[in-house]
Structures are given as C-alpha cells and as structure tokens.
Amino acid sequence: MPEAPIVRYAKSGDVRVAYTVSGDGPLDVVFIANWDTPLEARWDEPIMARHLHRLESFGRLISFDKRGVGCSDPARFDDVATPEEWTDDVFTVMDAVGSDSAALVAVGESGPMAMLAAATHPARVSALVLLNTCARMKRADDYPIGFPSEIEEWVLKGVPHDWEHGVAFETVAPSLAHDERIRRWWSRNRRLQGSPAIGRALSRMVISIDVRSVLPTIQAPTLVLHRRDNRWTRVDHARYLSDKIPGAKLVELAGADDQWWAGDTDAVFDEIEGFLTGVRRGAETDRVLAAVLFTDIVDSTARAAEIGDRAWRSLLDQHDAVARLAVDRHRGRLVKSTGDGLLATFDGPARAIRCASAIVDDAAALGLEVRSGIHAGEIELRGSDIGGIAVHIASRVASSANAGETVVSATVPALVAGSGIEFESRGVQTLKGIPEALELFVVRRS
Numbered sequence: 001m002p003e004a005p006i007v008r009y010a011k012s013g014d015v016r017v018a019y020t021v022s023g024d025g026p027l028d029v030v031f032i033a034n035w036d037t038p039l040e041a042r043w044d045e046p047i048m049a050r051h052l053h054r055l056e057s058f059g060r061l062i063s064f065d066k067r068g069v070g071c072s073d074p075a076r077f078d079d080v081a082t083p084e085e086w087t088d089d090v091f092t093v094m095d096a097v098g099s100d101s102a103a104l105v106a107v108g109e110s111g112p113m114a115m116l117a118a119a120t121h122p123a124r125v126s127a128l129v130l131l132n133t134c135a136r137m138k139r140a141d142d143y144p145i146g147f148p149s150e151i152e153e154w155v156l157k158g159v160p161h162d163w164e165h166g167v168a169f170e171t172v173a174p175s176l177a178h179d180e181r182i183r184r185w186w187s188r189n190r191r192l193q194g195s196p197a198i199g200r201a202l203s204r205m206v207i208s209i210d211v212r213s214v215l216p217t218i219q220a221p222t223l224v225l226h227r228r229d230n231r232w233t234r235v236d237h238a239r240y241l242s243d244k245i246p247g248a249k250l251v252e253l254a255g256a257d258d259q260w261w262a263g264d265t266d267a268v269f270d271e272i273e274g275f276l277t278g279v280r281r282g283a284e285t286d287r288v289l290a291a292v293l294f295t296d297i298v299d300s301t302a303r304a305a306e307i308g309d310r311a312w313r314s315l316l317d318q319h320d321a322v323a324r325l326a327v328d329r330h331r332g333r334l335v336k337s338t339g340d341g342l343l344a345t346f347d348g349p350a351r352a353i354r355c356a357s358a359i360v361d362d363a364a365a366l367g368l369e370v371r372s373g374i375h376a377g378e379i380e381l382r383g384s385d386i387g388g389i390a391v392h393i394a395s396r397v398a399s400s401a402n403a404g405e406t407v408v409s410a411t412v413p414a415l416v417a418g419s420g421i422e423f424e425s426r427g428v429q430t431l432k433g434i435p436e437a438l439e440l441f442v443v444r445r446s
Helices: 039-044 046-056 083-096 108-120 149-165 180-193 196-208 212-217 235-244 265-277 300-307 309-329 349-365 389-399
Strands: 008-012 015-022 028-032 060-064 102-107 125-131 222-227 249-253 286-297 333-337 341-346 370-382 385-387 406-409 423-429 438-443
Touching: 008 083, 015 039, 015 083, 028 046, 028 083, 028 108, 039 046, 039 060, 039 180, 046 060, 046 265, 060 083, 083 108, 102 108, 108 125, 108 212, 125 265, 180 196, 180 309, 180 333, 212 235, 222 235, 222 265, 235 249, 249 265, 286 300, 286 309, 286 349, 286 389, 300 309, 309 333, 309 341, 309 349, 333 385, 341 349, 349 370, 349 406, 349 438, 370 389, 389 406, 389 438
Parallel strands: 028 060, 028 102, 102 125, 125 222, 222 249, 370 406
Antiparallel strands: 008 015, 015 060, 286 341, 286 370, 333 341, 370 385, 406 438, 423 438
16 A cells, blocks of 8 residues: 655645645646545545545646644634635645645545646646536536435435434445445544534535635636546536536546546546546556455355345344444454345454354354355455455355355465464365365364
8 A cells, every 4th residue: 555645734815724745746636525535534545545646647737625623723623614615725735835826536425626726727727527416416497416405404304313324325325335344444534623513504605605706717728537337426517518618528437436446446536637638547566365255145145035035134234234344353354244144354254254253153143154165366446346366266265165164275375373272174176267276174173
C-alpha cells in the first residue's frame, strides 16, 4: 500500500484547512472527495488507497478536508461552512502548495464547489471532472429530476440513525453492501468527520445548493462521469450538466454505485486519465502474496429444498454472519460472498486455516456442513475483487474437500511450520482447469 502523505495546514483568515500533497507528475490534480471520507483515513483502506495512487501516477495529487469537517477548522463554531467558503478552500490549498493552475476532480456533493471554482477563477482551473454529482439535488418546477421534499425530510431525520448503523451504505455503494468490514469502515469515517448534528447541518446545506446559473459560464474542458443506475444521484443530473456546460463530455458508466471508490473503478479512472493526459495506460496490476480461502456449504441445494426458501434464506443469513465474524476475528479480508460460501484473503496461511476451522465449527452449530480450501500464492488486486491463478487453485482445492474438511495446497504446510497445525497428505491430484497436478493436504482437527 502506498505510504500515506503527511497532513499539513493552509491558512485562510483564521481558518486552517488540512491538506495533503503527493506524487510529482507534470499535472496538478486537486481531488475534492465526499465530505464523509476524511483525509487522515483515506489511505488506510487498500481499496481507496489504490485509486489515490492511480491519480498521483499521472499528476501531483492535492487533496484536503473542507472547513468544518475532519482535520480542518470549523468555519464558525455555531454553523457550517457555505458553498462559497468551501470553494475558497480549493484556492487556499492550491496557493499553499504553489499551484497556479490545476485540474479539479470532484465527486458527490463536492461537485457544486468545483463548478463554482471553475466559473469564478477560470485561469486557475485547467480542466474539470465531475463524478456522480449534480448542480442541484432538490426538485423544482424547472428542475423535475431532483428528489422530492419528502426525501429531504427522510434524509435529515435519518442522519442520527445512519451515523450509528450506516443504513445508507446499501444505496450509495450497493456493489459492496455484502462487505461488513467496508461498511463498518465507511460508517466509522463518517463519525470521524463529524457528529450527527454536524452531519445533519451539512446534509441540509448540501441539499440546498443550486449552482445551475453558473454552468454556462464554465470555460474549462469538462468531463461528466456518472453511473447509469445510480439510485442516490440519478443519471439525469449528469445529462443536465453536460447539456448546460459548454463543450462538456458525458460518459455514462455501468453500475449503481454513488461512491467513487466502489464498483468498476478502473473504468472511472481510465476515463479521468485519458481526459486529463490524452493517454490511457490502464490501471497497474497490484500483485501481492496472500492466503486465499474458499468455503462452501455442502449439499446446499438439497437442504434448501428440504426446509423451504424462507427458512433457507434465514439459515444462510446466519451462516454469512458467523462466517464474516470469523474472517474479521482472524484478521482476514472478506472479498465476497459466493452464494453458499465466501472468498477471503489473509496475510498468513495459519490465520486462514484457523478461520476455516472456526467457520466449519460455527456452521455445524447451525446444522450446516461446510468444506473449505486454501492456497497461498500471488493474487491480483482488482478494486474490491481479486484474480489470478492462485484464486482458481484455491477454488479447486476447496471443491476437492469433503464435508467438514479444510484442504490446502502444497504451498501451505511449509509456511506454517512451528504453528502446531498438522496435516495429512491426500496425494498428488489433478484439479480441473489447473495445468499441473498438485499435492493436497487435509488439516488435522484436534
């Protein structure tokens, strides 16, 4: 994971705005993130850090916490900042790092401030990229694509509950809704940015913004990116922006995620890089060594038919809950649910084995039989997913296991020497789709 840059402060009057700068490309890129992803925590999550690293690979990356949230000072102690003050923060930070002109990449509620910045200081904004954003959120007689007043009331009323439980996550990042670790990380970030009262005040301010009048005055080359099935900010908003901003390019992307770091993010950053640099190099493949664990419920189809769909769904939810807890407890990363099992990675195979054993035992307590397989090898990180031959091997290893067993490839036993874990050889076997025969081992249960 790239090392997190040092947080520094730029002064605007009596207010100090927290910022970071990293990378040394010829292009200055000011990345204006959602206010619910604090500057100090962005580099802590591998999914987000990967995308920030992608931005700094083709430019000097400048980012900041808007005044009133995160590490920055409040605008006033009795109120939140205004859109104009947030726009001032852009140039305060640019001045601090000696940037005369920069491309602005803005997401979510940061879009309007970037539009204001481009309109009011055209000489200092070389390009504008708007992702999953809008000029106005609320519906009006002349803006029927906004959401109705009852949605505004629902959002503001629900802020305290959402701060505690993160219920909005399924709407803004549906592709990761199954990932309990990411959900908790996102909810924690929101709390780090501000209290429920701050969240409500900021939400009220964001909902009231309307920058439609400035759109025709924007001179910077503009790219409008939007997920086509976004349920939080409908794609109609993007179509409106591209229609009103002179010469704007609209790219509608597949997916429903509103959060910039969720879903098919390589497609997003390919478009951004191509627009800003004229070249699409594609994402660098991140490869790491990991222990890959697959689990699978044995005879799940027959069991579902036996007890009925509703009872099976309830049982499967219980299984998923205990399995995810086991992954967290053993310091793993849940990659995804596979329907009747899961895929997870660990930085050590001993933890993967102990996690597999815990899942087998917890599932047995629910009346389910689970089998699991583990392979240690180099994997490719693809956003929130993983790939590579090591993943295929782990899947085939799991398929060879019997109910209640954890089977591992030959790469695993040597890596856990001294751990007290014992194995029994199952011999050399040919696995479907794997070119070379592998020796497999069964973990002995104590």
